[in-house]
Amino acid sequence: MALEGPIGERIRIYRLRRGLSQRELAGLVRRSESWLSQVERGVRSVDKLSVLVDIAKVLRVKVETLSGQPFSLAPNGEPELDGMAAIQTALGAYPGLGVPALRSVQLRDIERMTTEVHLRYQAADYGAATRILPSLITSADGLVAELRGDERRRALELQSSVYVAAAKLVTKVGNGELAWLTADRAATAALHAESPALAAAAAYQVACAFLKNDRLDEAETIAVTTATNLDDDSPTGLSVRGALMLIAAVVAGRRNDRPEATERLQRAQLFADQLGEDGNHGWTAFGPTNVAIHRVSAAAELGDAGEAIAKAEYVDTTSMPQGLLSRRAQVHIDMAWAYCQRRADAEAVVNLLEAERVAPQTLRYNVLVRELLREMLKRERRTATPGLRAIAGRAGVLQA
Structure with a gap:
């Protein structure tokens, strides 16, 4: 007999009938124990049909029994943005390994296009960002393969920024594999450019990719370690360190670790206070208001609905740069x-x-x-x- 109630409650009841702990069921469906805890408490839903199918198999019930609805309302993953295939093709071009590069471009052209793709992403114009990225990726890669000396270092810096933008986009609308690949390339380019600030910005994207793939331990380690080790009190340095602490707070919230999430938000607040403004240094969107937004996100993540609503009432986004839609x-x-x-x-x-x-x-x-x-x-x-x-x-x- 099918049970009434929300999907999380149904999962909990059938899990207990099978004699499984939260840790055991989470492990069998390749999710974290904290994720399953949130699902069962109604804080989070099952976001992919494939995961719901896996849970149903383990619990030996039908998918419809867990969802309470036909497949038309079941989770079905994320819609793929038009142009993602072109980004994948660009990522496989590998100029410099015997594959011909596109026609030669100038550093200033790459810089202009890189600025545009970051602006488009932050304005949530994902379609436009997707149209820019394929040629930008292959052009930046080709330029790095061609240049030498100081020009190559500048090309590497731009290449890292291009891959940071790509990582943001595919983490938002793509899959975990592409998120990891683009973030890794951003980090590699930054390290070759010998730029600690760019490497830290790339580390943020690596943490986001780990988080997308439910690898919470790795996400937490790289975010906290990089924020702690970066010795840079410039506006960009403070912004990147603050952003890293914010993603670390998100990880703690995902773990249901309220004290750690609170402590990391406080550390981010210190960086924001030192910065003293709502900025967008290093394309981080970091500042006091972004910390306030993350306080709302953390409360919602932890299931503190009343606190999230109360905190949101005091968030004023008018001081943020206009493009941060x-x-x-x-x-x-x-x-x-x-x-x-x-x-x-x-x-x-x-x-x-x-x-x-x-x-x-x-x-x-x-x-x-x-x-x-x-x-x-x-x-x-x-x-x-x-x-x-x-x-x-x-x-x-x-x-x-």
């Missing part, structure tokens, strides 16, 4: 998550609509948003959430 939208996404945890779906939908207004593409390519929409659709009362189906359709979660 994805950061502005994140506040509303986290508020939607908190309201969804309280089953206040009408308020959650309002916040998702505001996030869509600020940065439309965040809905379609943010895995958390897609999780929230699926959860709300499963318990939908149309009179209470009249905008839910429309926004779910635009996000690609609900097919017409």
Whole structure:
């Protein structure tokens, strides 16, 4: 007999019937114990159909029994952005290993295009960033293969920045394998350029790639170690160190480690206070407001819905640089998550609509948003959430 209740509660009940601990079930489906704990408590949803299928196999039940809905509302991964195949092709070009490079370009052209792709990403214009990256990757790689001396070092610095932008994009809308590959290349180029600040910025992306692949230990180690070892109090150095502490706080939240998450947010706050402004040095978007946004994210991650909502009310994003639309939208996404945890779906939908207004593409390519929409659709009362189906359709979660 099928059980009633949310998907996390169903998983917990069937897990206990099978005599499995959270650690055992999490290990069998290649997820962390803290992730499963959050799923069972309703803080997080199962974000991929493949994972739900694996859980169902281990628990010896049907997928529909766990989801409570047909496959049309089950998790189905992330939509692939048009142009991702071209990025993969560019990553396999390898100029300098016998593969002809594109026509020669100038360093200033690479610098201009690199700035543009970072700006597009931070404005949540993922489609435009994806169109720029393939030729930019092959051009930067080709230039590094051609140049020597000081010009090569500058080309390496730009190559690292190009791969940082690529890593951000594929971590957001691609897969874990590409996230790891692009972050690793960013780190390699920075090390060859002998730039500690660029290496630290690349380390941030490596930590994000580890996090995307549920490798929390590695993500935590590289973020904390790099932030501790970087001796740079310039605006860029402070920003990168602060950003590393913020991703370390995210990892702690994912582990349900409240004291560690709090301590790391406090360390990030010290860097923000020392910086003294909402900046975007090194494309980090780091500053006091970004720390405040992460405090909201951490509270939502830890399941403290009331605290997340209360903190979000005091976040003022107007002091942030204009182009940081994805950061502005994140506040509303986290508020939607908190309201969804309280089953206040009408308020959650309002916040998702505001996030869509600020940065439309965040809905379609943010895995958390897609999780929230699926959860709300499963318990939908149309009179209470009249905008839910429309926004779910635009996000690609609900097919017409």
